[in-house]
Amino acid sequence: MNDDTPGQEPAASTPPVPPPAASTSATPLNEPPGSPYVVLEKLARDLLDEQRMNRRWRVFFRFSALILAFIAVWAAFDFKGTTKQVNSRHTALIEIDGEIDSASSTGSVSSILPALNDAFSDIASVGLILKMNSPGGSPVQSAIINDEINRLRKLHPEKPVYVVIEDMCASGCYYIAAAADKIYVSQASIVGSIGVLMSSFGFTGLMEKLGVERRLMTAGENKGIMDPFSPYSAKHKEFTQAMLKEIHEQFIAAVRKGRGKRLKENPEIFSGLFWTGSRAITLGLADGLGTVDTVARDVLKAEDVIDYTVREGLSDRVLKKFGAAIGEGAARVVSNDWMKPR
DSSP: OOOSSTOOOOOOOOOOOOOOOOSSSSSSSOOTSSSHHHHHHHHHHHHHHHHHHHHHHHHHHHHHHHHHHHHHHHHTTOOOOOOOOOOOOOEEEEEEEEEEEETTTSSSHHHHHHHHHHHHOOEEEEEEEEEEEEOOOOOHHHHHHHHHHHHHHHHHHHEEEEEEEEEEEEEEEHHTTSSEEEEETTTTOOEEOOOOOOOOOOOOHHHHHHHHOOOOOOOTTTTTTOOTSSSSOOHHHHHHHHHHHHHHHHHHHHHHHHGGGGGGOOTTTTTTOOHHHHHHHTSOOEEEEEEEIIIIIIIIIIOOOOOOOOOOOOOHHHIIIIIIIIHHHHHHHHHGGSSSSS
């Protein structure tokens, strides 16, 4: 039986109310800031951040270790610019460029002596050319190289040694060049400067004006000699001058021995002055005009030129970038490098 009353509309059904949407926040809406739940959530987030940071550092250190391992392998192979022996008749070339110093890549005993020995010992080399372009430097390094050239020339008298000067060959550079059989220059080359110097600074007057007191303690009455912040006594000046004169006389003796009767004795030659290449020929400091190519072709009669220069390898340059230069700079400050004889 139908209970609906005829002519009466049925009552509309009420739609169900959907449940409240879940909050996207991990924290309950009504949770107070200082509640344990909030504290635990913060600790969890901090832990995740720390783990991410640790991963980044691990990646960084692994990448750095890979780079250092590559450098170590490269250094172990020691890829330097040495030249292997060849069987064809040729002229041996050794470049001496830049300051003559123990730290120089092409102007030190450690780089020049191995090149000299390789060039002389190669049976295919007919002679040596030292291509030089240097303002000078350490008299010790220069003297050692000069002695080695003379020694090797005696062992191999059939192999002459010629020097070709480019822009400049002064002071310690000429000390080395004097050991050669002949010296060739360009007309405008700078040649000479046969002398020795030692430079420093004195700040005592300035310190007095500023009211600064120097407190230097030494064991040995002369230990503080040439200290730039202490007065320079006449005794110290006399001692230093005598030492420089002794080194200068050694330099002069090497030049006279190497140049012999070709040298025009002139008081100015050993005064520290320098001259053009043309004037150097007139004074007997050089023998003629020439280049590497002309000497190899016209003098040695061997146009093929093989470079024996020991050059700094890539591994050495990279390692220096990692701190050697900084250490060297600190050492120079500590040891007063400007006081070295030149």
